[in-house]
Amino acid sequence: MDRSGAGRSGAGSGRSGPGRPRSERARLAILDAAADLLIEGGLAAATMEAIAARAGVSKVTIYKWWPSRGAVAVDAYFHRYRPEMGMFDSGDLARDLTAQITLMVDAFRGRAGAIMAELIGAAQTDAALADQLRALWIQPRRDAGTILIQGAIDRGELRPDVDIQVALDQLFGPLYFRLLVRHLPLDDPMPAALVRAFLDGAR
Amino acid sequence: MDRSGAGRSGAGSGRSGPGRPRSERARLAILDAAADLLIEGGLAAATMEAIAARAGVSKVTIYKWWPSRGAVAVDAYFHRYRPEMGMFDSGDLARDLTAQITLMVDAFRGRAGAIMAELIGAAQTDAALADQLRALWIQPRRDAGTILIQGAIDRGELRPDVDIQVALDQLFGPLYFRLLVRHLPLDDPMPAALVRAFLDGAR
Amino acid sequence: MDRSGAGRSGAGSGRSGPGRPRSERARLAILDAAADLLIEGGLAAATMEAIAARAGVSKVTIYKWWPSRGAVAVDAYFHRYRPEMGMFDSGDLARDLTAQITLMVDAFRGRAGAIMAELIGAAQTDAALADQLRALWIQPRRDAGTILIQGAIDRGELRPDVDIQVALDQLFGPLYFRLLVRHLPLDDPMPAALVRAFLDGAR
Amino acid sequence: MDRSGAGRSGAGSGRSGPGRPRSERARLAILDAAADLLIEGGLAAATMEAIAARAGVSKVTIYKWWPSRGAVAVDAYFHRYRPEMGMFDSGDLARDLTAQITLMVDAFRGRAGAIMAELIGAAQTDAALADQLRALWIQPRRDAGTILIQGAIDRGELRPDVDIQVALDQLFGPLYFRLLVRHLPLDDPMPAALVRAFLDGAR
DNA sequence: AAGTAATCGAGACGGTACGTCCGGTCTTCCT
DNA sequence: AGGAAGACCGGACGTACCGTCTCGATTACTT
Numbered sequence: 001m002d003r004s005g006a007g008r009s010g011a012g013s014g015r016s017g018p019g020r021p022r023s024e025r026a027r028l029a030i031l032d033a034a035a036d037l038l039i040e041g042g043l044a045a046a047t048m049e050a051i052a053a054r055a056g057v058s059k060v061t062i063y064k065w066w067p068s069r070g071a072v073a074v075d076a077y078f079h080r081y082r083p084e085m086g087m088f089d090s091g092d093l094a095r096d097l098t099a100q101i102t103l104m105v106d107a108f109r110g111r112a113g114a115i116m117a118e119l120i121g122a123a124q125t126d127a128a129l130a131d132q133l134r135a136l137w138i139q140p141r142r143d144a145g146t147i148l149i150q151g152a153i154d155r156g157e158l159r160p161d162v163d164i165q166v167a168l169d170q171l172f173g174p175l176y177f178r179l180l181v182r183h184l185p186l187d188d189p190m191p192a193a194l195v196r197a198f199l200d201g202a203r
Numbered sequence: 204m205d206r207s208g209a210g211r212s213g214a215g216s217g218r219s220g221p222g223r224p225r226s227e228r229a230r231l232a233i234l235d236a237a238a239d240l241l242i243e244g245g246l247a248a249a250t251m252e253a254i255a256a257r258a259g260v261s262k263v264t265i266y267k268w269w270p271s272r273g274a275v276a277v278d279a280y281f282h283r284y285r286p287e288m289g290m291f292d293s294g295d296l297a298r299d300l301t302a303q304i305t306l307m308v309d310a311f312r313g314r315a316g317a318i319m320a321e322l323i324g325a326a327q328t329d330a331a332l333a334d335q336l337r338a339l340w341i342q343p344r345r346d347a348g349t350i351l352i353q354g355a356i357d358r359g360e361l362r363p364d365v366d367i368q369v370a371l372d373q374l375f376g377p378l379y380f381r382l383l384v385r386h387l388p389l390d391d392p393m394p395a396a397l398v399r400a401f402l403d404g405a406r
Numbered sequence: 407m408d409r410s411g412a413g414r415s416g417a418g419s420g421r422s423g424p425g426r427p428r429s430e431r432a433r434l435a436i437l438d439a440a441a442d443l444l445i446e447g448g449l450a451a452a453t454m455e456a457i458a459a460r461a462g463v464s465k466v467t468i469y470k471w472w473p474s475r476g477a478v479a480v481d482a483y484f485h486r487y488r489p490e491m492g493m494f495d496s497g498d499l500a501r502d503l504t505a506q507i508t509l510m511v512d513a514f515r516g517r518a519g520a521i522m523a524e525l526i527g528a529a530q531t532d533a534a535l536a537d538q539l540r541a542l543w544i545q546p547r548r549d550a551g552t553i554l555i556q557g558a559i560d561r562g563e564l565r566p567d568v569d570i571q572v573a574l575d576q577l578f579g580p581l582y583f584r585l586l587v588r589h590l591p592l593d594d595p596m597p598a599a600l601v602r603a604f605l606d607g608a609r
Numbered sequence: 610m611d612r613s614g615a616g617r618s619g620a621g622s623g624r625s626g627p628g629r630p631r632s633e634r635a636r637l638a639i640l641d642a643a644a645d646l647l648i649e650g651g652l653a654a655a656t657m658e659a660i661a662a663r664a665g666v667s668k669v670t671i672y673k674w675w676p677s678r679g680a681v682a683v684d685a686y687f688h689r690y691r692p693e694m695g696m697f698d699s700g701d702l703a704r705d706l707t708a709q710i711t712l713m714v715d716a717f718r719g720r721a722g723a724i725m726a727e728l729i730g731a732a733q734t735d736a737a738l739a740d741q742l743r744a745l746w747i748q749p750r751r752d753a754g755t756i757l758i759q760g761a762i763d764r765g766e767l768r769p770d771v772d773i774q775v776a777l778d779q780l781f782g783p784l785y786f787r788l789l790v791r792h793l794p795l796d797d798p799m800p801a802a803l804v805r806a807f808l809d810g811a812r
Numbered sequence: 813a814a815g816t817a818a819t820c821g822a823g824a825c826g827g828t829a830c831g832t833c834c835g836g837t838c839t840t841c842c843t
Numbered sequence: 844a845g846g847a848a849g850a851c852c853g854g855a856c857g858t859a860c861c862g863t864c865t866c867g868a869t870t871a872c873t874t
Binding site: 842 | 847850851854857859868874
Binding site: 548563 | 732793
């Protein structure tokens, strides 16, 4: 989970105490190795042993900073992809939502989508991974979505009694559903169809 | 995946051929053992070795009939739960949908939901499991949902241009989303809120 | 161990009792299959399963007639090789012994020797194999050797107080020793050297 | 095959390199467990699993240091028996040889002999075992025997043209022959008879 | 400058499960 | 009664990772 951020953020001065400081070189080597393995062979290939070997690092060093291999994997994923989330806020909700959803559909269709599916899959049995995933991936997107929808409500584009959480679930849930269950593909017309149904209802 | 069903159901004649017939006793023992383990310790506890030991069966016998432990797990899950799907068709779509979704929310909140989450998780790296899951769980529910919505369209309760697949994704996708990502709980108001938003839209 | 011999030897009339008689076809197929496997991959390749599959025979049929796979192997070995033992009795003991030993050295140097080594090896943990091996291979050779030496004693070529059993062990034991332990090769000068040493002693 | 000995004996300096050093505790536990199993149930009982379980050691640790279970078995055998070879060199060759052979006959008649037979048997399909066996058991004895005979030649007790290798095979080969083929027992008169025949010849 | 403390690499270790192979045994149908 | 087919239990195989544990070697801060 890479606790380095929080531990060091304090005081800016870089209070560090005695002892050898953490090797930044090792940290990056680990993340790069893990990302490479993830891309080449999916989560299954990113074993602790393989990561350590490829990074030229001892397994203990990894365990020192991450609690599970899933945790390394998420960090590596975002270290590599550092995903553009795209803040769309043109004032036209339909357009912004469609753009946002299209972006995600595109991402989910590629290699990154396959890996994301594996990560969510592994999160079912790896709490650390799940936490990290929510913090780094889910939450930012929900926050952005909340702002978008709240804005539309404020502008009077949407009814004021809209349940924002449910709205987000109905807009984005289907993407994860299709990604994870694969009953249907994530195809091109989907984003527009989702937005249209969300805005106008079925009645 | 238990290939036995189809092969024998045909024609009632009981075509069997030479050789010792498959042991029904072993089949049931395996499914029961797997179901027990699944309930007690989740998918992680349902290892091939544990299942075999508990069922008093050799590992080869399991491998003979199921390609992966995930496949055994799904079969065991449905062997044990044989889930009531509830055909609601009162003619009032809102009521029927709410009932249907409430049923699933209730299921997802219990032990069965935790196991289902693990199964979908494991399905990300186990194609056999994924297939089985779609066939036994997803597809029947989508079929039922399709009938419900098509009926409402036919009755004029819904607009005729509703995209049924997207509609189902928006109604049920959020449940899987919350089950798997756990960003929010599957709470009591959710079913009604989903149905209302689906019918009336947000605008 | 192939108990068929005794059962059939009687009277030609073929008293056989009720039921289907033993299939000679199966017996030969088993021996041929086992011999082939033995030659291709050594004793390790001649598993019951492999023999049965290759012979187009069920495993039970093999177990019915042979107590262990080692037993099948010896029978197959002699079924295939039906080894020429060569009765040398020219009246010149040195010549006869040398011929006899040379014959065995030649046999031990080829594929048959490798298999023989494996058979003796397996006989250490397979009593049926050991019995069969002594009966079919060792004993005939010891009998022939006994006659040879006894004849020489009778003719006055050897001292009358020679211990024939020890003599045979000293003449042939070294061959098995080198075959099994491989500390030295079974080379060309060996037969003559053995015979000379045996006759004249070292003093 | 326990590669530890040679690697460390050199230079006394105790070169060790990085990493956790090999556990001497584990090494001894393995050898003791294997020896116990060997004695209790023969080579068949000394499976990798049984050795590991009894030694409280993981299987990988065994595979790390020994290439096959046969290799562990030989090492365990000699770890336990550390066989007295008895350097007899009284100047009377007949006496020395007889003593030497008697010693080996006695050994071959006990539990150790049964195990040795199984080891030689297994060596037919386990090259590592065979190598180890020659190095630890056969070679020392042949070296000792060579010295004995060479000494006798030097003293004029034996003809100078005696082929020492053949002589050793004729003296000791019969013991292995009877041990492995069991056509005759290793009885009390055998040592003297062998020596006498070797010295005086049969003519 | 010496001492203290944390990290790092290497790699051995106990453990759990994997998926496979064979050995023997059994059950059923066919001949 | 054979015999072919083939399912079954049991036991061992050799391998893969896991997470933990020594080691010796670095690399900073502290006194």
